[in-house]
Amino acid sequence: MRALHIILFLFSFLFSGFFINGQEQLTKHATDSIEELVQKSRKLLADFNIKESLDHTTKVIKYAHEINSNVDISRGHYFMACNYEVIQDFSNSEFHYNEALKYAELAKDSLWIIRSLNGLGNVYSEGYKNLEKGTFYYNKSLEIVEKSNIKTEKLGPILNLGWTYIDEEKYDLAYPYLLEAQKLAQELEEIGRIVAINDIKYLLGRYYAGKNEIEKANQLFNEVIKAVESLEIISVLTDTYKAKSEAFQKVGNTDSAFYSIKKYLFYRDKLLDEEKIKQVEIAKANFSLDDFQRQLDATKKEKEYLAKIARSNMVINIISISLVLLLAGIFFFYRGYQSKKKLSAVLKEKNEELQEAKTEAEKLTNIKSQFISTVSHELRTPLYGVVGITTLLLEEQDIQEKHKKLLNSLKFSGDYLLDLINKVLKISKIESNTEKLTKTPTNLIELSRNLLHSFEYQAKSKSNELILDIQKELPGVLSVDSLKLSEVLINLIGNSTKFTENGKIWLRIKILSLEKDEITIRYEVEDNGVGIPEDKKEFVFEKFSQVGREFNKSEGTGLGLSIVKNLLEMMDSEIHLDSKEGRGTKFHFDLTLEIIDEKGENELNPENSGINQKFRRILVAEDNKINQIVTKNLLDLIGYECTIVENGFNALQMVQKEDFDLILMDLNMPYLNGVEATKRIREFDQTTPIIALTASELSEVKEECMSIGMNDIINKPLDKNDLRNIISKNLLG
Incomplete structure (x- = not known):
């Protein structure tokens, strides 16, 4: 009992x-x-x-x-x-x-x-x-x-x-x-x-x-x-x-x-x-037979004990009681056996229902992820034209000031839509567990400096000062997923930029511990902007949450900090928040990273690489007419000549007939796509660098591209500086 x-x-x-x-x-x-x-x-x-x-x-x-x-x-x-x-x-x-x-x-x-x-x-x-x-x-x-x-x-x-x-x-x-x-x-x-x-x-x-x-x-x-x-x-x-x-x-x-x-x-x-x-x-x-036997044994002992007392003229009572106990034991054994079968059937049914629900949930998650991936690709392609053509027009020297303002507004809208698409896709991939870590040797000083530099325009528009603070003992090259780290920092710095005017924004790297082959660092992003109310601190890390929406001053989608939280969890870290309303906000997170031997690691500076850019011939395989125009003009701006073909089959024919220094290969084209075209080119040409152009999420296609012999990959819409850098890197290689 x-x-x-x-x-x-x-x-x-x-x-x-x-x-x-x-x-x-x-x-x-x-x-x-x-x-x-x-x-x-x-x-x-x-x-x-x-x-x-x-x-x-x-x-x-x-x-x-x-x-x-x-x-x-x-x-x-x-x-x-x-x-x-x-x-x-x-x-x-x-x-x-x-x-x-x-x-x-x-x-x-x-x-x-x-x-x-x-x-x-x-x-x-x-x-x-x-x-x-x-x-x-x-x-x-x-x-x-x-x-x-x-x-x-x-x-x-x-x-x-x-x-x-x-x-x-x-x-x-x-x-x-x-x-x-x-x-x-x-x-x-x-x-x-x-x-x-x-x-x-x-x-x-x-x-x-x-x-x-x-x-x-x-x-x-x-x-x-x-x-x-x-x-x-x-x-x-x-x-x-x-x-x-x-x-x-x-x-x-x-x-x-x-x-x-x-x-x-x-x-x-x-x-x-x-x-x-x-x-x-x-x-x-x-209720097993062993349990039943123990009850019978217990009943037998009680019966024997009562039999001893029965010698004092209580035989009848003892026999009656023993019979009652024996019958009760048999009765409950039978009922227990029946109940066991019934309860087992119920539990089996519940387990099957739970398994079906789990399978259905996984199926829906995959469908949602595939849908978002497809839609985002289709949206990126026309945005490539919008952002690319706007960028080219802004490069013109004789553009009127009123038109320049309109073009800047158009580019901002295109960049905003592109950022929204990327963030929705990122959230979807994290939820479907398809996002993976890819560590590469990275110079955190250069990475942090470049990221902060990319926010100069937004900072000037709000009269903010950007400050980079890095301890001089920080090793030059560390092993980290630089893309995911960049996403985390871009979202945190962007968040500070939204809610700070006439103030300062700090990006710091502090060393928490330093050993021979390993270092633990702390990244801090701090501002002296409006701050976050106490009752909103947990809320800000939820999807689509925005502090300040009730005042109609919020910007963005409310996805940035949710992405930060999930990406840092993938990197075995977590985001910490310290904020007081009206006094600013500080986010920080810690990373333990492997130190890479800096010998042989040379940072590429394409601006001073000394490459003779003119007379370098580049083949561009791209089916979209607008994208062809944008890509050609970008290559002209950075000093390269190009030949354009509309599909993979034509690209294959051109490479067989003429020599090119580098190939920009779109992945999605009619007749013969970029993947199949690359496979056929590699059958007779193993040396010409081939760079994939894609509007898809890089993590979706990068592994396949590298496995078939491509040398690198870049996202559309193309950025002039990114395009120059990736071409210079592969031509030098």
Whole structure:
């Protein structure tokens, strides 16, 4: 009956406020629907309605996964484990306690770590009869209690340790724990205190009986009986009278033993008659033949014991009682077997539903990612024309000032749309787990200087000063995913630019630790702009969130900081925010990076490379007419001659007939696309550099391009400086 005691003890605390501190913390992370399901599951378990409790708990776990709440996932598995513990399915109980522990550790929630460890202790000591491992988990639970100082959780493992040692008849080991449990129980609220004190007295009674101090044992048993008779806690009365009878039998007091066994049998009958206990027995999902044999053995021992007393003229009563117990055992074995089949079918159906839901969710995610990727590619292609032609017109020297302003506005709108497309695609790829890290040797000083330089126009338009602050001890070349780091810094600096006017924006690199082959740095982006209100600090990292939208002054999509958070998680880092409204904002994150040997690493400066750009012939394979015009004009501006063809087939023919210094190859063309054209060119020409042009996300196509023999890849719409740099790099190579 110990499992029944545990549930009564647990739920007296749950409904009396024993766990109130932890519960207040948990409700911050749970939705109303999850909290309602948790409360119903608790109540159903307290009423021993196992099937419905399992149904509610399964929904808790499902909904908690949907909102990515590790605390609620842990709670769901914990109550699932409690259900299985009551029906003595210790294998499933162990699994769900371990799951509860795993998610509690992910959430760093000490409360549910303590309870999960305590539950595992129950499984091993009570279920598997493995005292050593059971006490290990109880003691581990106590360690976390001491570290976290959640005093209200200490009684559970302390009482369980005492109970385990009493069941094992290791009375001297049990006694200190029972004394400490007495002190802890006094601090509980009324309902929890009554249940706990009576359980402790019951265990102390068994302790004194084991030590042959029968008078003390009997006194404690009587105190328990007096306390719980008015409350009609039948399970406690049953166990207490049984313990009394065993104690009197031990010293040969047959009259008192007989009286106690009669009371035990009386309350045992009442216990079997109660509907809620029947539900527990019916719901036993794994009631094995071994369990049944143990009940038969127990019945046989009771029968033999009563037969001895029957020699004192009580033969008829003893035989009748034995028959009742035997019939009850057979009845509950049959009902338990039927319930096992029914409950197994229910659980199988629920598992299938969960698997179908998971498969459907993954399918929808992939469809969404593919849709966004396709749409973004189609949008980038016309934007290439808009941004490219606008850039070319702005290069004209004799353009009128009023037209220049209009062109700047047009370019800003095109750049804004392109930025929106890129960010939506980035979020989609992160969510579908297709974004991967690609580390390359990188000069962080040059990278940071160039990024800050790219914001000079926006800074001047708002009268802001950009400040770069880097410690001189920073190594020259480090291994990092420079593209993702650039995205993080661009979003953070862009965020500061939006909310700062007539102020300063700092980009800092600080060294936190420096070893021979490894360095830990801290990037800081700080401004003295408007700052972020206290109640908006967590909100700003959510998708599509914008501080200031209510004042109609917000810019952008609200995706930037969400992208920052997700990219840094991929890089084993996290973003930190320090801001006061009206005083500015500071973001920082830490990175641990490998130091690369700087020997042989030469930074390319295409402006001073000394390449003879004129008379370098470049073949451009591009099917879009507008893109052809833009690309040709950009190449003219940076000093290269080019020949343009409209598809991969024509490109293949031109390379076979003439010599080119470099090929710019669009990937999506009719007749023969850029990938197939490159494969055929590489069959007879292994040396001419081929650079892929694409409106797709680089991470989608880069690996394939490199594998077929392309030398590099660049995104459309093309930027003049980026185009010059990539051509110079490949011509020098």
